[in-house]
Amino acid sequence: MADGRSLKRTTAIFSAALLLFAAEARPADQQGQYAIRGAGLISCALFTQERAVRGDVYLMTAAWVDGYITGVNQYAPQTYDVVSFEGTELLMSILDAHCKTHPGDPVFGVLAGLFRKVWPDRITEKSDKTTIVLAEKQARHYLELVERIQKRLQAKRFYSGAISGTYSPQTIKAMKRYQKSIGLEETGFPDQLTLWRLLRSEPGVDR
Numbered sequence: 001m002a003d004g005r006s007l008k009r010t011t012a013i014f015s016a017a018l019l020l021f022a023a024e025a026r027p028a029d030q031q032g033q034y035a036i037r038g039a040g041l042i043s044c045a046l047f048t049q050e051r052a053v054r055g056d057v058y059l060m061t062a063a064w065v066d067g068y069i070t071g072v073n074q075y076a077p078q079t080y081d082v083v084s085f086e087g088t089e090l091l092m093s094i095l096d097a098h099c100k101t102h103p104g105d106p107v108f109g110v111l112a113g114l115f116r117k118v119w120p121d122r123i124t125e126k127s128d129k130t131t132i133v134l135a136e137k138q139a140r141h142y143l144e145l146v147e148r149i150q151k152r153l154q155a156k157r158f159y160s161g162a163i164s165g166t167y168s169p170q171t172i173k174a175m176k177r178y179q180k181s182i183g184l185e186e187t188g189f190p191d192q193l194t195l196w197r198l199l200r201s202e203p204g205v206d207r
Helices: 002-018 044-052 056-075 088-101 107-121 143-155 169-181 192-200
Strands: 129-134 137-142
Touching (some): 044 056, 044 088, 044 107, 056 107, 088 192, 107 192, 129 143, 137 143
Antiparallel strands (some): 129 137
16 A cells, blocks of 8 residues: 555654664753653563554553653643644654664654654644544644645645635645645545655655
8 A cells, every 4th residue: 555655664764864863862960861761761672572462561652652742741841742743653653663673772762862853843832723524534633733734735836825724625635736746645634644744754855
């Protein structure tokens, strides 16, 4: 399936990019040291093994990531939500792609690198959410995110409407044209893979 191949390409590209960030640490005390607890302590090898069978350690890691995000949102400056659209399963897929080729890496280091990568695009102020329903698919996204989608589609010359924060019929048509351009199913729906390619890809990657 095209979506499956695209997801594998996306996660492979991103896992390579994570190598630039995973070794860094945000200092917490005067020596730059801090305590890591829970699932962050496990190795990539164990995570990959547990994810394959959806074992308890994998489920614990997914829950730990949600808690980690909440902590970042609570204490990081100018941050309402450090992830603007990424769901837990997408984050777990990215982590898994990295871990399969770097089994000795600690889960926390990889995730810390991931969140530093997405940090510049965080939601900085509270934004209401809107429910987007197309056919049998449904998602809730920040209004600010919808505006970002429209701006990015506009920059790529797929969209010429207003930057309204409303997922309008014109926005749907533009999204379909974008999906077609990168070989994804033309649904017009802002799914996780489409948004990752649209909003996270480096300039020039998609076209």
